[in-house]
Amino acid sequence: MVKRVMLVICLIIISTSICFADEEKFGECFYSDIRAYINNQYIESWNINNKIYIDIEDLDLYGFEVRWNKELKEYSAVFNNHVEYSNFMLRKKAQPLLMNLEDNWYIKWIKSTDPVFCATASPHGDRVEDIPTNEGTIIIEFGKPIDVKYINKKYIPIFYGNIDVSSKFDYKFDDGKNLLEITLNNRDFIQDYNYDSHYEPRIDVMFLDGIRSDDGEILTTPLRFSTDIKEKLDNENIIKEKYVGDCFKTDIKAVINNCDADVYRFDNKNLICMERVGSQIWDGKNRTMKVEINNEKDLYLYGLSKPIYNGRYKDWILEAPEMVRSESEESNDLVYISNKEGSVKIKFAKNVLPECINSNYIKLYHGSSEQSEKFKYIYNEQENTLTLELNDTSRDFITPLGYLFDNNKVEGMDNMEGRNYDIYILEGLRTKEGEKLPVSLRLTSGIIWEMQEQ
Secondary structure (H helix, E strand, O other), X not given: OHHHHHHHHHHHHHHHHHHOXXXXXXXXXXXXXXXXXXXXXEEOOEEXXXXXEEEHHHHHHHOEEEEEEOOOOEEEEEEOOHHHHHHHHHHHHOEEOOXXXXXXXXXXXXXXXXXXXXXXXXXXXXXXXXXXXXXXXXXXXXXXXXXXXXXXXXXXXXXXXXXXXXXXXXXXXXXXXXXEEEEEOOOHHHHHHOOOOOOXXXXXXXXXXXXXXXXXXXXXXXXXXXXXXXXXXXXXXXXXXXXXXXXXXXXXXEEEOXXXXXEEXXXXXXXXXXXXXXXXXXXXXXXXXXXXXXXXXXXXXXXXXXXXXXXXXXXXEEEOOOEEEEEOOOOOEEEEEOEEEXXXXXXXXXXXXXXXXXXXXXXXXXXXXXXXXXXXXXXXXXXXXXXXXXXXXXXXXXXXXXXXXXXXXXXXOOOEEEEEEXXXXXXXXXXXXXXXXXXXXXXEEEEEEEOOOO
């Protein structure tokens, strides 16, 4: 029996040696005070032979689709911006927890926050967020008992920009008082993630849809709490450079955006030289190395949503203002739009949850300016019909005004004004049965109203 055990141990040692036989020491690996960024987002890095190296598997958090081919022993990483897209959509749907506003539905979920996230007004009267500052601790008081299994990083993630930094924080929940205390567990976070030293790092605490109370009520609209973290660093203890181990060259290969890269092993991590990701920019004053990757897909709702024309998406939208795709004389695509006086009506093909009928999931824009607050949302639950009714046509709020010339229905109409609105129905919209809209949809409608006397 002992001989068999010794034989197994020997075989393990031999096989281990074979696995790493073609790995040779490449250099010594150091942690240093040099900070690395991809598209202005901090990424953990190591200094090897005076070059910056990063873990290839971390690239998944920075908008790359990272795949591993076991048979070929090869990584492939292609930048498709999926992280920024996902967080962009989440931020669009999440309602800010502006605690100084009255009669907000989320008060029954979030009773108070410390510090207080509130709203103020611009010189033009537009509502803007007044971001508070904390010293590393955030306290959230819930307005109702929350099921403790939802008090975690999965349902209450924390983001810095587009990067999930929940691991940098500890969660402590007092279910008797319905108090959640979130505390920064590593002060180095402030130095590492503070890309612009002129500003304190800003984080977003997200309360995701799907969180349940003890009585089974579901949070249907995501909520967002934003705050800055005040810098409180002991500069004398910042590590300038520290040896952490040796790095070995492997026979693993990688293809990063169609460029070949060698892979090196350190502490069970597969490292690549950061210069293989994109052009590097060295900032000697702040000791930062930056890589910026141009993204062809702009993150605008217009480009990310699917247009509803020629009767598409009937499984979700049964009836909507007509929007027909055709061609101009120059063979360029055009979309012809119907004009409706004062309102837009949408009939859903499914039983949409009434809690989703709001400006978090259904937004109205004119160009890049959101105009959702200028509309009433009137929902007939029995008929699954939503009427979006324009209730503010004053010149102070809708400028510049002009005539609509999308089709002949507007031309020649006396004493009428109007404009086009893009209506976005965002992915994640729920039905009463729990089904979620898988993609964001877009339709454009012209709205006309009587001209106001000057």
